Amino acid sequence: MTAIDARHIELTYSDGTQAVEDVTIDIPEGEFFGFLGPNGAGKTTTIKTLVTLLQPTGGDITVNGYDVEAQPQAVRESIGYMAQETSIDEELTARENVQFACEAYGVPKAERTERIDELLELVDLAGVADKVAKEFSGGMKKRLDVATALVHSPPLVFLDEPTTGLDPKARIRLWEYFRNINEQGTTVFLTTQYLEEADELCDRLSVIQDGTIVATDSPDALKSQVGGDVLEIALVDPTDETTTRARRVARDAGLFEEGTVETTDQGISVASERARQAGPDLLVALRDADITVTGFDVRSPTLDDVFLAITGHPAGEQADDEATERSAELEGEVQ
Amino acid sequence: MSTISGSDSSAGAQSSGNGFVVDVWINLKRWIVKTTRNPFVVVSSLVQPIIFLVLFTEVFGGVVGGALSEALGPGVTYVTYLTPAIIIQSALVAAAGSGIGLVDDMESGMFEKVLVSPINRVAMFLGKALSEVVRIVVQTLIILALGYVLVWLDTGGNVGTYIETGIVGAIGIIGVAIVFAIWFTAFSNIVALATRDQESTIIGANLLQFPLLFVSSAFIPIRNLPEWVQVVATYNPITYGVDAVRALMLGQDVLSVIEITTFSGIWNTLVPALTVLIALDFLLGGIAVYYLNRASSSGVR
Numbered sequence: 001m002t003a004i005d006a007r008h009i010e011l012t013y014s015d016g017t018q019a020v021e022d023v024t025i026d027i028p029e030g031e032f033f034g035f036l037g038p039n040g041a042g043k044t045t046t047i048k049t050l051v052t053l054l055q056p057t058g059g060d061i062t063v064n065g066y067d068v069e070a071q072p073q074a075v076r077e078s079i080g081y082m083a084q085e086t087s088i089d090e091e092l093t094a095r096e097n098v099q100f101a102c103e104a105y106g107v108p109k110a111e112r113t114e115r116i117d118e119l120l121e122l123v124d125l126a127g128v129a130d131k132v133a134k135e136f137s138g139g140m141k142k143r144l145d146v147a148t149a150l151v152h153s154p155p156l157v158f159l160d161e162p163t164t165g166l167d168p169k170a171r172i173r174l175w176e177y178f179r180n181i182n183e184q185g186t187t188v189f190l191t192t193q194y195l196e197e198a199d200e201l202c203d204r205l206s207v208i209q210d211g212t213i214v215a216t217d218s219p220d221a222l223k224s225q226v227g228g229d230v231l232e233i234a235l236v237d238p239t240d241e242t243t244t245r246a247r248r249v250a251r252d253a254g255l256f257e258e259g260t261v262e263t264t265d266q267g268i269s270v271a272s273e274r275a276r277q278a279g280p281d282l283l284v285a286l287r288d289a290d291i292t293v294t295g296f297d298v299r300s301p302t303l304d305d306v307f308l309a310i311t312g313h314p315a316g317e318q319a320d321d322e323a324t325e326r327s328a329e330l331e332g333e334v335q
Numbered sequence: 336m337s338t339i340s341g342s343d344s345s346a347g348a349q350s351s352g353n354g355f356v357v358d359v360w361i362n363l364k365r366w367i368v369k370t371t372r373n374p375f376v377v378v379s380s381l382v383q384p385i386i387f388l389v390l391f392t393e394v395f396g397g398v399v400g401g402a403l404s405e406a407l408g409p410g411v412t413y414v415t416y417l418t419p420a421i422i423i424q425s426a427l428v429a430a431a432g433s434g435i436g437l438v439d440d441m442e443s444g445m446f447e448k449v450l451v452s453p454i455n456r457v458a459m460f461l462g463k464a465l466s467e468v469v470r471i472v473v474q475t476l477i478i479l480a481l482g483y484v485l486v487w488l489d490t491g492g493n494v495g496t497y498i499e500t501g502i503v504g505a506i507g508i509i510g511v512a513i514v515f516a517i518w519f520t521a522f523s524n525i526v527a528l529a530t531r532d533q534e535s536t537i538i539g540a541n542l543l544q545f546p547l548l549f550v551s552s553a554f555i556p557i558r559n560l561p562e563w564v565q566v567v568a569t570y571n572p573i574t575y576g577v578d579a580v581r582a583l584m585l586g587q588d589v590l591s592v593i594e595i596t597t598f599s600g601i602w603n604t605l606v607p608a609l610t611v612l613i614a615l616d617f618l619l620g621g622i623a624v625y626y627l628n629r630a631s632s633s634g635v636r
Binding site: 073105 | 373444451
């Protein structure tokens with residue numbers, strides 16, 4: 001069965017901002033799906049339309065077999081949702097927070113105590129179950145938020161940038177939970193701006209830019225689109241003038257049959273099937289052109305390279321601030 | 336297979352989880368727990384009324400005494416005169432806190448979290464409003480008890496009749512406090528929803544509170560106030576709240592800003608006062624409901 005079947009979602013805010021232009025997503029049950037894009041690309045707006053918080057201005061969306069516009073109540077009952085901002089009641093204890101969620105989702109009374117203990121155990125908060133959440137660290141609050149999104153064992157969970165702002169240790173810990181949940185059969189819809197997160201967790205991912213999906217595939221397939229390995233060259237003086245010259249050398253040397261040359265912070269990078277073989281020759285060519293190289297490295301492509309190749313700018317670069325703010329706004333009146 | 340799952344899904348759409356009453360209870364419970372954990376609430380519903388009641392009676396009691404017997408006849412002590420004002424003041428504080436709680440929920444993400452859950456949205460707001468009612472009932476009872484203690488101390492244990500209208504009157508006093516609180520609760524929620532900012536909500540609700548109390552019949556009989564204050568007091572909802580409680584407390588028609596004689600005794604105060612308050616409740620309540628609807632219906636429906 002299909003967990004999410006969304007066709008041509010379109011969402012224009014009442015002020016005319018078109019946050020989502022054309023998004024089509026088809027996610028089979030059990031998949032770990034990633035939704036990748038820079039700030040303001042439309043990730044949060046898309047997720048909010050999928051969880052019934054925003055009404056799409058165009059398109060058809062079915063979640064767990066229910067139409068989000070005609071059967072919002074059924075959709076709400078069958079999904080777990082974790083918002084980008086940690087959403088817990090800080091005046092309640094960890095246990096009370098999970099209990100409130102249990103009650104909200106109608107977890108039967110007889111199962112509640114056991115379920116609460118089990119979830120607090122899962123997110124490693126059993127030891128502080130009766131402490132008020134105000135005293136928790138950012139990572140602990142986030143984990144508590146995870147627990148509250150899972151009370152009713154939903155077949156589908158939405159995680160909106162769940163690890164943004166967390167330290168690497170806390171992030172890796174959350175990854176384990178997410179992987180666990182997914183292995184137990186839960187479909188996961190994750191948005192992230194971290195490429196390594198998508199690479200690490202997702203079976204398949206879509207890259208969104210300016211409200212439109214620009215690529216959908218498995219992380220490996222996307223990486224292979226880059227075409228070969230990546231050769232990074234650091235220059236002693238990476239000014240515009242030198243990097244432009246270096247790029248010309250790399251292009252005109254005839255060393256790479258096919259490939260792309262980009263400017264990086266340290267110098268330039270070349271992505272090509274022949275990056276490994278032709279690397280030393282390029283260094284010679286650069287020396288002949290009086291360009292001093294301070295370092296070089298050949299590596300397999302990462303999703304960063306994919307991102308750069310597809311969108312034309314590195315991940316994490318702000319695309320459209322205004323749109324993020326708009327989509328983060330709760331009210332989000334739609335036309 | 337597809338037909339079976341099709342009929343299954345339509346059956347699933349019918350079930351709405353908890354049912355309305357349970358949804359109200361879940362939200363009510365959460366807010367009551369939050370209220371008891373909030374030191375600001377404990378101070379404003381317990382400590383503040385004690386301070387006001389004790390200080391005002393000690394400081395103004397002697398001065399106002401004469402004016403009181405002139406206005407309401409002998410035997411009315413300042414404590415029994417002031418207790419209704421403190422009850423209304425505390426209801427005002429509780430109502431002002433309502434919007435602050437709402438903004439808090441929006442900032443913490445709990446508002447959205449409830450919206451995305453299957454909880455009925457009307458039940459969500461009703462549960463919260465009922466928690467305010469509970470708070471008002473409890474603090475009204477505490478203030479009534481406190482007033483009794485002060486009279487007891489004043490009279491050396493010979494209280495006589497404390498609430499002229501008896502137990503029914505005491506219940507009536509709680510009822511008036513609730514009816515009174517609704518319009519201000521609505522007002523504070525309107526400010527909260529319009530500004531979505533905690534500080535503005537606190538300022539918006541509290542800025543009004545004190546001046547409104549002083550330009551009303553709360554602390555001193557209206558006829559002893561300057562002319563312009565009397566005019567303002569006529570249009571001040573606090574006058575109607577305080578006078579309604581006071582009528583039940585003292586067992587006489589105390590409303591002097593408008594003269595109604597159609598009914599008898601305390602009904603000459605209660606009927607017009609409650610009419611004014613209920614009208615205000617509907618007016619501001621309606622605006623608040625409109626704002627709440629707008630804030631929560633960005634989703635479907």
